[in-house]
Amino acid sequence: MNFGTDAQRNRYVPLLASGKVLGGFGLTEPNAGSDAGGTQTTAVKKGDRYILNGSKIFITHGGVGEIFVATAVTNPERGTRGISSFILTKDSVDLAATNEIGIGHDESLPKLKGFRSGKKEDKLGWRASDTRELIFEDVEVPAENLLGQEGMGFTNFMQTLDSGRIGVAALSLGLAEGAYEEALKYASYRKQFGQAIANFQGVQFQLSDMATEVEAGKQLVYHAAWLAQHKKPYGKEAAMAKLYCSELAMRNTIKAIQIHGGYGYTKDYPVERMMRDAKICEIGEGTSEIQRMVIARHVLKDLGA
Numbered sequence: 001m002n003f004g005t006d007a008q009r010n011r012y013v014p015l016l017a018s019g020k021v022l023g024g025f026g027l028t029e030p031n032a033g034s035d036a037g038g039t040q041t042t043a044v045k046k047g048d049r050y051i052l053n054g055s056k057i058f059i060t061h062g063g064v065g066e067i068f069v070a071t072a073v074t075n076p077e078r079g080t081r082g083i084s085s086f087i088l089t090k091d092s093v094d095l096a097a098t099n100e101i102g103i104g105h106d107e108s109l110p111k112l113k114g115f116r117s118g119k120k121e122d123k124l125g126w127r128a129s130d131t132r133e134l135i136f137e138d139v140e141v142p143a144e145n146l147l148g149q150e151g152m153g154f155t156n157f158m159q160t161l162d163s164g165r166i167g168v169a170a171l172s173l174g175l176a177e178g179a180y181e182e183a184l185k186y187a188s189y190r191k192q193f194g195q196a197i198a199n200f201q202g203v204q205f206q207l208s209d210m211a212t213e214v215e216a217g218k219q220l221v222y223h224a225a226w227l228a229q230h231k232k233p234y235g236k237e238a239a240m241a242k243l244y245c246s247e248l249a250m251r252n253t254i255k256a257i258q259i260h261g262g263y264g265y266t267k268d269y270p271v272e273r274m275m276r277d278a279k280i281c282e283i284g285e286g287t288s289e290i291q292r293m294v295i296a297r298h299v300l301k302d303l304g305a
């Protein structure tokens with residue numbers, strides 16, 4: 001939507017926006033994580049094609065997705081200005097399931113030879129999300145699949161991350177609020193010492209902190225989203241919302257387990273899963289340390305330093 005030509009938008013966006021086909025965002029590499037500018041995947045121009053070689057790691061929808069955007073170095077002498085992005089297509093790894101449920105595959109998408117996904121990661125949380133390596137072996141990509149201008153891929157991906165951070169902040173907030181609601185409900189009916197544990201001040205103080213921080217998180221997320229929607233600068237606010245809400249999701253899910261006592265440590269209640277799911281929010285779309293770096297860069301710039 002942001003960087004494509006009309007032809008690219010018409011070809012790919014309806015398939016993705018309608019949910020017919022899943023897509024993925026290929027930035028992270030085995031040796032280029034937080035420092036995504038260290039991309040080692042290469043794209044060498046040959047006539048009307050680019051030849052891609054390399055790999056990406058930890059890509060959400062890597063196996064079940066069919067449309068991807070990925071970065072590759074087109075000019076090694078220009079640093080991050082020598083990184084471009086490409087639209088790449090392949091089949092879902094689970095065509096039997098896509099046939100059964102009627103979504104997840106589009107026959108008309110080209111299957112680029114040499115482009116495939118690797119093994120599915122066995123993760124702590126986000127168990128329902130398909131995370132995989134993407135592998136490029138002499139993939140011939142038509143020049144028309146270049147997304148945006150050559151050399152602008154890294155810049156465009158960083159811009160995409162800014163808005164993605166509002167999404168991760170929102171899902172973190174949902175986990176934080178959900179954990180709070182579970183804790184509140186449980187504390188209201190679990191009885192010890194002859195009364196509901198919600199009557200104990202020690203438990204009440206935890207619930208108060210959880211509720212207050214959820215409200216604070218809402219203000220940060222909605223403010224960042226409002227700025228983005230009104231086309232105002234929002235990079236700092238998105239990083240702040242993502243940092244605060246992802247760390248809040250961890251704090252609240254841990255408190256929720258504590259309020260559930262031993263039962264919270266079992267799979268009989270949802271709070272243990274919430275804690276496992278929350279952890280990735282402090283890592284994906286830029287770790288908490290990277291958010292602090294982004295925020296520091298903004299506040300120092302604001303100071304004119």
Ligand SMILES: Cc1cc2nc3c(=O)[nH]c(=O)nc-3n(C[C@H](O)[C@H](O)[C@H](O)COP(=O)(O)OP(=O)(O)OC[C@H]3O[C@@H](n4cnc5c(N)ncnc54)[C@H](O)[C@@H]3O)c2cc1C
Nearest residue numbers: 025026027028033034058059060131283284285286287289
């Ligand atoms: C489930 C899951 C889904 C993901 N989905 C995608 C996806 O769809 N697309 C995609 O491109 N990527 C995806 N990722 C990758 C994710 O964005 C990276 O894992 C993340 O950016 C961190 O990179 P890394 O794992 O290489 O860690 P590293 O960069 O190696 O970091 C290791 C540690 O060092 C710290 N660190 C690094 N540099 C600094 C610094 N300058 N100052 C202070 N601390 C620093 C980090 O904060 C971290 O704590 C996903 C990851 C997971 C686990």
